Amino acid sequence: MSLELTDVRVTYPDGDRVLTALDGVNLRVAAGQLVAVAGPSGSGKSSLLAVAATLLRPDSGRVVLDGVDAGGLSAAQRARLRLEKVGIVFQQPNLLASLTAVEQVLATHHMRGGSVRRQRRAAAELLATVGLDGKQHRRPHQLSGGERQRVNIARALAGRPAVLLVDEPTAALDHDRGRQIVELLAEVTRQHQVATVMVTHDTEYLDQVDEVVEMRDGRLGALETHR
Numbered sequence: 001m002s003l004e005l006t007d008v009r010v011t012y013p014d015g016d017r018v019l020t021a022l023d024g025v026n027l028r029v030a031a032g033q034l035v036a037v038a039g040p041s042g043s044g045k046s047s048l049l050a051v052a053a054t055l056l057r058p059d060s061g062r063v064v065l066d067g068v069d070a071g072g073l074s075a076a077q078r079a080r081l082r083l084e085k086v087g088i089v090f091q092q093p094n095l096l097a098s099l100t101a102v103e104q105v106l107a108t109h110h111m112r113g114g115s116v117r118r119q120r121r122a123a124a125e126l127l128a129t130v131g132l133d134g135k136q137h138r139r140p141h142q143l144s145g146g147e148r149q150r151v152n153i154a155r156a157l158a159g160r161p162a163v164l165l166v167d168e169p170t171a172a173l174d175h176d177r178g179r180q181i182v183e184l185l186a187e188v189t190r191q192h193q194v195a196t197v198m199v200t201h202d203t204e205y206l207d208q209v210d211e212v213v214e215m216r217d218g219r220l221g222a223l224e225t226h227r
């Protein structure tokens, strides 16, 4: 398994009480598998992503990324683990306005090292993988919302992560573009053999994913198998 969360519990202080955001969460995602986590606002989806990204330390439970247990690691070790194993796709593509698509990918830490020519070729290949062949030299304002999200996905894949964490990728997109982005995520998940977790409000595109789990009040519920 590339991502394993076992009996994960997360609480936040809430006045003089404690709010339980994740309550005994178990999740296993294999390489090449796309799992969608659906659920209402406030149910704990962002907390789940933060724990899986090792950005948030759970109160208890185990988080294992590509065989490495994140428990007991120092903050610096967790940062290194995150860099090596995790790609994150945020809801809003945080692209730099002045950079072209290929430069956005080259700007990631992972593309440093090696000859400039090789780096550019690798970045161009990644952009082709996400369907942006021929649009490498466009800046964000010359790309559609869906295309910007594709650059975002290419950037997250640049470090060859074992785990891809995707936060509401369709939130800012219309129906067709939203569907295409989920189709692309399914495709890159298989091609790049990453373990992908996609958090979503949209239940429209879930026929594209391998598994759907539902978050309710910090608990992961019934698993619905689509394939």
Ligand SMILES: Nc1ncnc2c1ncn2[C@@H]1O[C@H](COP(=O)(O)OP(=O)(O)OP(=O)(O)O)[C@@H](O)[C@H]1O
Pocket: 012, 013, 019, 020, 021, 039, 040, 041, 042, 043, 044, 045, 046, 047, 048
């Ligand atoms: N830093 C924090 N401090 C206190 N409470 C928090 C914190 N972060 C989240 N919460 C609370 O924990 C619960 C789960 O929040 P979380 O953001 O994980 O849910 P979510 O399903 O991602 O919601 P949304 O879909 O609205 O983003 C909510 O009740 C939220 O108010």
